[in-house]
Amino acid sequence: MDLQTLTYLVVGASFALYIGIAIWARAGSTSDFYVAGGGVHPVTNGMATAADWMSAASFISMAGLISNMGYGGGLFLMGWTGGYVLLAMLLAPYLRKFGKFTVPQFIGDRFYSKTASTVAVVCLLVASITYIIGQMTGVGVAFSRFLGVSSDTGIYIGMAIVFAYAVFGGMKGITYTQVAQYIVLILAYTIPAIFISLQLTGNPLPQLGLGSDIAGTDVSLLDKLNMVVKDLGFSEYTSSVPESYLNMFVYTMSLMIGTAGLPHVIMRFFTVPSVKDARSSAGWALVFIAILYTTAPAVGAMAKLNLHATVNSAVGLETAADGSMKVNPATVKANADLFAPEASLRYEDRPDWMKRWEKTGLLKFEDKNGDGRIQYYNDKTKSEAVKAKAEAAGWKGNELTVNADIIVLANPEIALLPNWVIALVAAGGLAAALSTAAGLLMAISAAVSHDLIKGVFVPNISEKGELMAGKISMAIAIVIAGYLGLNPPGFAAGTVALAFGIAASSLFPAIMMGIFSKKMNKEGAIAGMLAGLFVTLFYVFAHKGIFFIKGTEYLGLIGGANSFFGITPEAFGAIGALVNFAVAFVVDKVTKEPPEHIQALVESVRIPRGAKAVDGSHVH
Amino acid sequence: MDNNSAAYWKATLGLLTKILVIWFAVSFGAGIIFAPALNAISLGGYPLGFWFAQQGSIYVFIALIFYYAKAMGDIDRKFDVHED
Numbered sequence: 001m002d003l004q005t006l007t008y009l010v011v012g013a014s015f016a017l018y019i020g021i022a023i024w025a026r027a028g029s030t031s032d033f034y035v036a037g038g039g040v041h042p043v044t045n046g047m048a049t050a051a052d053w054m055s056a057a058s059f060i061s062m063a064g065l066i067s068n069m070g071y072g073g074g075l076f077l078m079g080w081t082g083g084y085v086l087l088a089m090l091l092a093p094y095l096r097k098f099g100k101f102t103v104p105q106f107i108g109d110r111f112y113s114k115t116a117s118t119v120a121v122v123c124l125l126v127a128s129i130t131y132i133i134g135q136m137t138g139v140g141v142a143f144s145r146f147l148g149v150s151s152d153t154g155i156y157i158g159m160a161i162v163f164a165y166a167v168f169g170g171m172k173g174i175t176y177t178q179v180a181q182y183i184v185l186i187l188a189y190t191i192p193a194i195f196i197s198l199q200l201t202g203n204p205l206p207q208l209g210l211g212s213d214i215a216g217t218d219v220s221l222l223d224k225l226n227m228v229v230k231d232l233g234f235s236e237y238t239s240s241v242p243e244s245y246l247n248m249f250v251y252t253m254s255l256m257i258g259t260a261g262l263p264h265v266i267m268r269f270f271t272v273p274s275v276k277d278a279r280s281s282a283g284w285a286l287v288f289i290a291i292l293y294t295t296a297p298a299v300g301a302m303a304k305l306n307l308h309a310t311v312n313s314a315v316g317l318e319t320a321a322d323g324s325m326k327v328n329p330a331t332v333k334a335n336a337d338l339f340a341p342e343a344s345l346r347y348e349d350r351p352d353w354m355k356r357w358e359k360t361g362l363l364k365f366e367d368k369n370g371d372g373r374i375q376y377y378n379d380k381t382k383s384e385a386v387k388a389k390a391e392a393a394g395w396k397g398n399e400l401t402v403n404a405d406i407i408v409l410a411n412p413e414i415a416l417l418p419n420w421v422i423a424l425v426a427a428g429g430l431a432a433a434l435s436t437a438a439g440l441l442m443a444i445s446a447a448v449s450h451d452l453i454k455g456v457f458v459p460n461i462s463e464k465g466e467l468m469a470g471k472i473s474m475a476i477a478i479v480i481a482g483y484l485g486l487n488p489p490g491f492a493a494g495t496v497a498l499a500f501g502i503a504a505s506s507l508f509p510a511i512m513m514g515i516f517s518k519k520m521n522k523e524g525a526i527a528g529m530l531a532g533l534f535v536t537l538f539y540v541f542a543h544k545g546i547f548f549i550k551g552t553e554y555l556g557l558i559g560g561a562n563s564f565f566g567i568t569p570e571a572f573g574a575i576g577a578l579v580n581f582a583v584a585f586v587v588d589k590v591t592k593e594p595p596e597h598i599q600a601l602v603e604s605v606r607i608p609r610g611a612k613a614v615d616g617s618h619v620h
Numbered sequence: 621m622d623n624n625s626a627a628y629w630k631a632t633l634g635l636l637t638k639i640l641v642i643w644f645a646v647s648f649g650a651g652i653i654f655a656p657a658l659n660a661i662s663l664g665g666y667p668l669g670f671w672f673a674q675q676g677s678i679y680v681f682i683a684l685i686f687y688y689a690k691a692m693g694d695i696d697r698k699f700d701v702h703e704d
Contacts, residue, residue, distance in 0.1 A: 066674075071655070074673030078647045081678045085643050088685045089636055093692075207675060211666040220665030238670040239659060249652050274703050279692060283685035290678050297674040606629060609701045 010423040022165030033170030034101040046284025051182035052439035056138030059432035064404030067300035072242040079255025086260040088282030092269040096278035101616035110514040111522040131499035136485025146426035181431035188428025206298035216329035233381030251571035258500030261508030264443040275608035314343040344373035353413035362403035369396035445474035505532035505576025528584030536576035628699040
């Protein structure tokens with residue numbers, strides 16, 4: 001069967017599965033709709049959380065980023081997993097004990113103020129909507145690449161599928177489809193990685209393969225990679241740092257507290273039966289996430305070595321007659337000359353997978369010195385030795401550009417895996433994008449129907465009415481998300497940074513202070529959230545333009561790019577959080593204490609006994 | 621009861637502090653601040669600082685959460701505030 005038909009079949013089967021689950025898990029009550037009835041097993045919830053959390057970016061782009069960044073890519077790995085430790089200890093069990101449907105409701109009740117709750121709703125909406133744009137464009141890209149339809153059609157199909165299971169199933173439908181989506185995406189990710197690790201190192205576990213010797217030699221894979229990239233003028237793989245160690249530190253911190261503060265992740269912990277389950281479920285979520293996150297660095301490094309080996313035979317891997325990659329131990333050990341004229345790949349000999357990806361524009365060749373061969377090196381290197389060698393060899397600049405997203409998507413083709421694996425990767429990419437989109441839509445619709453409509457505008461709405469309001473706001477959110485996916489405001493790359501920045505600088509500190517400081521009052525919390533949000537937006541917009549409109553950057557005003565100790569805007573959330581805490585404590589000191597019953601509420605939230613089913617009723 | 625709940629909270633914060641110290645040490649410490657120094661040591665084929673940044677800290681995070689869940693359960697029972 002040809003690849004295209006097989007891809008339609010596998011992707012079609014996965015969609016049928018999701019919709020089947022949605023029909024089985026229809027939501028009949030608000031409790032079903034917001035918290036899946038509250039009886040989800042902690043392991044099941046962990047799996048759903050992992051799918052909820054791992055987006056198109058984690059699945060498709062992360063390994064490519066790590067591959068380009070080397071050691072510095074660790075900031076994504078640590079940042080996006082370390083947040084779960086904070087979530088498990090500082091937020092999840094206490095919010096579960098509190099027993100309500102949404103994050104803004106906790107903030108509104110704890111800070112006895114509809115203003116606080118509304119500020120939280122605004123932060124939640126901005127964070128979730130900016131994040132969802134990236135997911136929708138991801139859905140479009142994935143569809144167009146795998147199913148051969150236009151990106152717009154892809155987004156329409158994606159909207160219809162999410163509509164089918166999210167609007168009717170609510171959190172209940174989303175939970176069980178996410179479990180299925182997790183299984184699809186993790187198989188799609190790990191199967192090619194296992195094969196490649198086996199080919200290169202003889203070790204089937206990519207996590208161990210990355211630290212192993214290349215098969216048949218005593219040369220470690222990372223040493224070889226370091227040597228090759230250094231010789232070609234790139235920075236050393238295992239020690240290259242993005243910007244500075246300080247920036248890496250702050251960036252990692254921002255991703256950690258952003259992860260812990262993202263409402264669509266927090267909400268998943270309202271669905272388990274008890275406080276005890278909320279604690280362990282965060283651990284299970286991290287186990288399921290770690291399967292992908294510890295595989296990603298191996299995928300990144302091995303793909304990089306494979307790519308260099310494909311274009312330069314002196315690396316020591318060879319393309320066998322069937323097109324697959326084979327280790328040649330003698331060449332690996334010999335450290336042959338990468339600059340030898342016959343080492344570079346002849347353009348006409350390039351493998352089939354390169355030809356296929358060339359058509360997408362994600363892989364490009366340009367024969368600058370007209371020798372009919374492809375030279376791949378860093379022509380902007382600062383190393384005089386490398387420059388001299390390249391010049392002596394008659395190289396006139398780098399001739400190959402590779403989009404980082406290829407790394408995961410082309411992996412099975414590079415390793416010559418059977419077509420069903422390639423089809424599975426397509427289904428995996430779509431599962432990753434759809435599951436995160438659904439989780440975000442759930443957070444948005446709950447904030448609108450529960451916190452705004454029921455909480456502020458129509459307090460005595462019936463349960464049936466609220467359920468209807470929830471479904472309608474979900475449907476509207478899907479249409480808006482689809483529209484933004486079709487007409488991305490030209491800032492798709494900056495959106496994830498902003499989503500994390502907002503979650504880190506406004507929501508995380510407010511929730512933490514609500515639990516860990518009995519005396520924190522509403523004035524302090526509101527001032528803190530606004531200050532953290534404002535400072536973060538100010539710094540991000542200074543770099544990327546006001547609301548990301550090109551030409552409105554005001555870098556001059558803040559003294560140039562990354563002017564705050566060299567910290568990049570993506571990493572600024574942690575600074576925003578510090579500002580939030582500082583402002584909150586100062587304002588708290590000069591205003592009056594929270595009332596007695598609020599202090600009693602905090603006291604009760606801290607103790608697991610008496611945790612009830614999550615009911616979401618409003619107290620004021 | 622007041623005394624008891626103060627003691628319970630103190631025990632909880634003690635546990636959190638312990639875990640956060642390890643959380644910080646493996647990620648920001650071994651993975652970033654001391655990574656260049658640790659890279660001189662190798663673990664199998666991994667430079668140690670690189671290993672902590674890309675693998676090790678994640679394994680430790682998982683262990684920390686399950687340890688936390690267990691230790692917290694013990695504290696709950698000790699102070700008789702566990703769920704029934």
